[in-house]
Amino acid sequence: MDIAGKIKKIREAKGMTAKQVISTVDMGAAMYSRIENGKTEPSLSTLEKIAKALGVSLAEFFNDDNKLDDINSFDASLMEKVKTIDALNDEEKKTVFSIVDAFAGKQKMKDALVSLAAQ
Amino acid sequence: MDIAGKIKKIREAKGMTAKQVISTVDMGAAMYSRIENGKTEPSLSTLEKIAKALGVSLAEFFNDDNKLDDINSFDASLMEKVKTIDALNDEEKKTVFSIVDAFAGKQKMKDALVSLAAQ
DNA sequence: TGTTTAGTTGCTTAATTAATCAAATAAAAA
C-alpha cells in the first residue's frame, strides 16, 4: 500500500479525524489532505510530524502489511523461536534449516544427521 | 540512528562502495554523498532508489536496531523457513527447537544429537 | 431544508531538494 493510504488507514484505526491530527501539529489542513490523498510526496520532516500526531513510529508507514499478516498467523512461541534462530550464526542456521528440511521431507533425515555428526 | 547513518551502515554491511550504489540507479555521486552524510533530507522517491540499489526494503531505513521484534528485520528466506517449521507436527517442532536452543544456549551440539538419536 | 463542520482543491509565494558540472579532498593502489 502507498504511504498515503497507510496514513489514512492508521488514522481511521485510531478513530481520529484529519482535523484532530493537524490540530496537534503545525500543519495546514490543505497540506494534510493532499498528503492523505497522494496528491503530493511528503518530506520526511512532514511525515515525522504526522507520525507523532498519530502516536506511531515513522516505521509504521513503511512496513509491509502482507508480511505483518504472515507474522500474525504464527503463534507467539514460534515467533520467539524465530528470533532465536535469527540470532544464530550462519553455520548454525544452516544446520537448523537442514534439519527442518529433512523433517519436511525434502531430504532424508539420515542425511542431515550424518552431515551434522561430521562437524 | 538517523537515516543517513543507516544507509551508510547498510551499504558497508553489504560491502558496496558509494560508486557501486549510484551506478545501478539514476543518481549523481554528489547527491548520494550529501544524503549519506546528512547534508540534505532526501525525498521518498530518492530513498526508494537507494533502497533498490542496496537490495533492501524502504522499511530498513526506518526500523529501530534495538527492536528485534521488528518484522522487517527478518528476511524473506527466513520467513519461508518459518512457514515450513509451522507445518511440521508437534513432535518434529519440538526436536527442531531443542536443536535451536542447544545452539543458542551454547550447549554442546552433541547433547542435542544424543537426544535426537534416542528418538 | 438549512446549518455547521470536515475535507478538498486552486492559487501564489517561499523554502528546499534534485540535477549538473567543476574543483577540492581523501583513500587506495601501483
Added chain:
DNA sequence: TTTTTATTTGATTAATTAAGCAACTAAACA
C-alpha cells in the same frame, strides 16, 4: 611517493514541497 580512484564540497538552475488563504464540496445534524 606518485597515480588513480572514490568521496566530498561549492555553486547554479530546475523541479517540487510547504505555507497560507480563499473557495468549493461533502457529510453530519438539528
